[in-house]
Amino acid sequence: MRHVISVLLQNKPGVLSRVTGLFSGRGFNIESLSVAQTIDPEVSCLTLTTKGDDMIVEQITKQLHKLIDVIKVTDMNETESVEREMAIIRVKAEAGTRAEVLRIIDIFRGKVVDVSPKSYAVEVTGPASKLKAVIDILRPIGIQEIVRTGVISMSRAKKS
Amino acid sequence: MKISGAQAFIKCLQEQGVDTIFGFPGGAVIEIYDELNKTDVIKHVLVRHEQAAVHAADGYARVKGEVGVALVTSGPGATNTVTGIASAYCDSIPIVVFTGQVPTQLIGNDAFQEVDIVGITRPCTKHNYLVKKPEDLVPTIREAFHIARTGRPGPVLIDLPKDVVGAMINFPEMKQVKMRTYRPTYEPHPGQVEKACKAILKAKRPVIYAGGGVVLSDANEELTALARKLNIPVTMTLMGLGGFPGTDSLSMGMLGMHGTYYANMAVAKSDLLISVGARFDDRVTGRIDAFAPDAKIIHIDIDPSSISKNVKVDIPIVADCRHALAAMNTWIDRKIDPADHGGKTAAWLEKIAAWRNKHPLAYKEDGDVIKPQFVVEKLHELTGGEAIISTEVGQNQMWAAQFYHFNHPGSFLTSGGLGVMGYGFPAAIGAQMAAPDRTVIDVAGDGSIQMNIQELATARQYGCPVKIAILNNGYLGMVRQWQELFFDKNYSATPLDVSPDFVALAQAYGGVGLRAKTKSEVEPVIREALKTDNVVIMDFVVSREEGVYPMVPAGKATTEMLLV
Numbered sequence A: 001m002r003h004v005i006s007v008l009l010q011n012k013p014g015v016l017s018r019v020t021g022l023f024s025g026r027g028f029n030i031e032s033l034s035v036a037q038t039i040d041p042e043v044s045c046l047t048l049t050t051k052g053d054d055m056i057v058e059q060i061t062k063q064l065h066k067l068i069d070v071i072k073v074t075d076m077n078e079t080e081s082v083e084r085e086m087a088i089i090r091v092k093a094e095a096g097t098r099a100e101v102l103r104i105i106d107i108f109r110g111k112v113v114d115v116s117p118k119s120y121a122v123e124v125t126g127p128a129s130k131l132k133a134v135i136d137i138l139r140p141i142g143i144q145e146i147v148r149t150g151v152i153s154m155s156r157a158k159k160s
Numbered sequence B: 001m002k003i004s005g006a007q008a009f010i011k012c013l014q015e016q017g018v019d020t021i022f023g024f025p026g027g028a029v030i031e032i033y034d035e036l037n038k039t040d041v042i043k044h045v046l047v048r049h050e051q052a053a054v055h056a057a058d059g060y061a062r063v064k065g066e067v068g069v070a071l072v073t074s075g076p077g078a079t080n081t082v083t084g085i086a087s088a089y090c091d092s093i094p095i096v097v098f099t100g101q102v103p104t105q106l107i108g109n110d111a112f113q114e115v116d117i118v119g120i121t122r123p124c125t126k127h128n129y130l131v132k133k134p135e136d137l138v139p140t141i142r143e144a145f146h147i148a149r150t151g152r153p154g155p156v157l158i159d160l161p162k163d164v165v166g167a168m169i170n171f172p173e174m175k176q177v178k179m180r181t182y183r184p185t186y187e188p189h190p191g192q193v194e195k196a197c198k199a200i201l202k203a204k205r206p207v208i209y210a211g212g213g214v215v216l217s218d219a220n221e222e223l224t225a226l227a228r229k230l231n232i233p234v235t236m237t238l239m240g241l242g243g244f245p246g247t248d249s250l251s252m253g254m255l256g257m258h259g260t261y262y263a264n265m266a267v268a269k270s271d272l273l274i275s276v277g278a279r280f281d282d283r284v285t286g287r288i289d290a291f292a293p294d295a296k297i298i299h300i301d302i303d304p305s306s307i308s309k310n311v312k313v314d315i316p317i318v319a320d321c322r323h324a325l326a327a328m329n330t331w332i333d334r335k336i337d338p339a340d341h342g343g344k345t346a347a348w349l350e351k352i353a354a355w356r357n358k359h360p361l362a363y364k365e366d367g368d369v370i371k372p373q374f375v376v377e378k379l380h381e382l383t384g385g386e387a388i389i390s391t392e393v394g395q396n397q398m399w400a401a402q403f404y405h406f407n408h409p410g411s412f413l414t415s416g417g418l419g420v421m422g423y424g425f426p427a428a429i430g431a432q433m434a435a436p437d438r439t440v441i442d443v444a445g446d447g448s449i450q451m452n453i454q455e456l457a458t459a460r461q462y463g464c465p466v467k468i469a470i471l472n473n474g475y476l477g478m479v480r481q482w483q484e485l486f487f488d489k490n491y492s493a494t495p496l497d498v499s500p501d502f503v504a505l506a507q508a509y510g511g512v513g514l515r516a517k518t519k520s521e522v523e524p525v526i527r528e529a530l531k532t533d534n535v536v537i538m539d540f541v542v543s544r545e546e547g548v549y550p551m552v553p554a555g556k557a558t559t560e561m562l563l564v
Ligand SMILES: Cc1ncc(C[n+]2csc(CCOP(=O)(O)OP(=O)(O)O)c2C)c(N)n1
Pocket: B392, B393, B394, B395, B396, B397, B419, B420, B421, B444, B445, B446, B447, B448, B449, B471, B473, B475, B476, B477, B478, B479
């Protein structure tokens, strides 16, 4: 099963390689990874998605926790959370398809961020399922390039 | 008043109670060596290879129960420590390794003798540091010792750029190290303790499976109390030997690949496995789905990541082994009168005794040929079981584990997790430094001993009367045994066609060399060695193709043992 794991880390040199080294050294896989500073400049937040059965994911979270520079590890699958990822997709847009691309992007609340005579680069944000839907629809028209940020995720605040 | 980084380094060691370090100098640490030579608060032991410095620090730490320290230069000095660090990491031994580094402004420039040792050792240290600013030096050293000795202990490396050591700094006052991200759990959860105790009182066929955590946390008394109170049989991993008295009637010796028949059978048939500070290593479990198939599993470990890593655990207890066992003893004492309960396992113990009678730990005698197991038995007898034994790796290691029945923690030093040939001799030197009055013996193979033989000079220089007992079979014996059993005796690269004359070699270094070629010569040689106040090599010419048995072939169930 796919898990989104959020890790708070000390914002120090070398910390990222401790995390990635752990994954490669122990044969865990990383499907996506994104890291940036949090509101506390001494702390970074790293979000990664990985796949594995319960025993593997339990090992992953425990091993992450064991790293001295790790402050907190949360398996976002176990909490209510908001999950987002951004993609920039360069799609073929020639005379016959320019209008259709714009319509599709509009439906997904995407934006055109770069225009050329033969293509649009469009920006789409959402959970992974939404990005997959956009990509599936644009594919027949002709996708030339995709860059993605990797997932970020935040727990929802308690409602009461 | 400002002091230099090098002076601060020495003050920090003093603060940590360190009085002996093992090292080898070079350009990047020459400032530190300059200071070391001006003080007598720290004894520096000059090894002859940096790997040996780390193994010696490891042996020192195990015997003294304190953090061992090694100091080396940058580049090759640093890379030479990697095997020692990785070994200490696998065995959870608290050491701090200081490596020199090129000046900060040169880092990343492929400077002379520059190597990214922090990057290289990241996966085999508990934690490591590059000190970039002089003012970070002292807090980093304090944190490193704290990390090395607390929680699940382990090696910590500090990389010291030359300019940081040379800088003038204020020496900050000692404060208790408090870390935001690192707070090991020592106390067990009372609810889990209760669950575990109830399961133990209910069990009909319980087995205690004790690992290195028992030795590291000094839990031997608590463990012994629990086992004797309820008459629970105990088996130990290689790292757990000494954690429970090996001569006790409840001891089943070691389990696993070269464990006893009865220990492996008992685990296989048990209904409750009480694992204390062990980690279900593949050398212990054999084929994992056939390991203790009918048992509920209690697992006490200070490292949460050890729990349910290889085997699903029913009752986990994250805690220091000693604290957890103490809590369990208290709970049980309050609930029951052991006098009423102690007999509950009688039938189970009888069953184990029957297994033991059927296949005791044994070997075949062969006239006046020296059997390696006999040598270990004689060492046990003539030292009254009270020596500190280190080992190299291979058959020699397994025979030492099987036939020297360890009664005390900290008396068996072996590279268990990594299996480093060349560990035993430098570790024995470290052990002898930590316990000058004890008899320290390295049970060695003719192959392994040559991997750090240069330390004869160190032993001589510091008057370390370590005894080396080479079980000389003319082979890389353990590998030969695998070739014999699984590769049609195709002895590829395992015969040691040329070896030095070990007696002459010892003498060349100013030590003593003795040789036994027949069984009757074994005892006199050992007696002579034990009364010699010098480093001694005992060269025992043993039967060449002896095997270590029982043996569970890799990947087989632990009940599928090959026997003598
Ligand atoms: C540094 C290192 N290299 C290789 C091995 C693989 N290995 C394990 S046991 C062994 C044979 C050791 O021979 P010897 O020291 O003579 O011991 P014996 O088994 O004959 O008692 C070898 C090569 C190892 N454990 N460590």
